[in-house]
Amino acid sequence: MTGVAPRSDTRDRVLDAALLAFGTHGFDATSLDQLAVELGVRKQTILYYFPSKNELLDAVVDRSATEIAAELEASIGGAGPGFDRIENIVRTVFRVAVRRPELLGLLREVSRLGPPIASRLIEDFEPLVQRATAFLEAEMDAGRFRRSDPRLLLVSVYSTVVGAATEVEVLRAVGIEPSLRSAVQRRRELITFLRSALAP
Amino acid sequence: MTGVAPRSDTRDRVLDAALLAFGTHGFDATSLDQLAVELGVRKQTILYYFPSKNELLDAVVDRSATEIAAELEASIGGAGPGFDRIENIVRTVFRVAVRRPELLGLLREVSRLGPPIASRLIEDFEPLVQRATAFLEAEMDAGRFRRSDPRLLLVSVYSTVVGAATEVEVLRAVGIEPSLRSAVQRRRELITFLRSALAP
């Protein structure tokens, strides 16, 4: 009773195209008309599913956040306690950043657009952040990790990922094909750093 | 003979306001009308000095690149050879990133806007990159630094700075007032890393 099976997949296709466009070219630089043309559909079809461009962005952000959260949850599940789990998380985040650069672009875009949408994103990630901080605190309580501020740790990880992604972009911009090596090296550095930072 | 002294400082004020607006709100999100209102001037006054919005962006980018380059040159001059100079450069870059976040925002904006403007920026920085790589190679030849690709090293430094700046932004977004400590810590980490990476 919660919903009738849709007869069309247009809504999902709109979300996909919007994510790609917003994440790579930016929100302001993407017009509903362009989006519609790419989809082979009229602009009003988009507005049928999403009452306004801003609500389309909301939907894209919500879905992306949910997707990232799910991927992280899945990657956490398979690992035991202690540092193995940390390493798994870092690997997952790097994988997402490298394979789906538009997601990182979307995050940047959201932070640029400021409070209304940014706070929504933070709200979306809140449960995940809660779980992560709870895990870190439990490990600290168990004496397996050195005590520190879990939220600061998470921010540090995210920023390092952004830096690594920037590296890939810049290398591409100056004509050096990045290859996966630099990202992998960055990941290894971060893991080494975290290991020493977390050792009790 | 190269130019007549201008009777008005409007042109410079336009450049200042445009840098701030482009770097914080983005190029697309900034209209010439808004810019004009901020300056207490008509839009056409802006278009008198800069024939189009894109040429205004060009001018902003050129001036910012020149300014950053000059600051780096100055910071290099005062230091002796070897790692002291590297440390000076890193300090300068971090200082610019923290005190003038709009400059970093502009760089991000330029890389988002793609080839036409991005290649211009790269061109602007080319002399500086040349000097830096020449210095690094000379040090390597003298056996003071371990041999590696200088350009990759530069990109790595820049990306780390971006990551540190991201950290500040995110902390602010989640309501944690960053304080200078995290940026300083990041800087120290990078210097330590570079020292070990460059040691012969």
Added chain:
DNA sequence: CCCTATCTCTACCACTTGGTAAGGAAAGGG
């Protein structure tokens, strides 16, 4: 004093933007 170059203004325009109103097609359950 005039004249030229510098500077800012008013008036206007073609175009694109996000968004509204409303109608028609088509599928599926009764």
Added chain:
DNA sequence: CCCTTTCCTTACCAAGTGGTAGAGATAGGG
């Protein structure tokens, strides 16, 4: 077979965009 819901359409609009044309003001050199 009808009729409701789902889906996508054409037609249109108010507002804002970057940009053009050209006139008026002001200062300084001759």
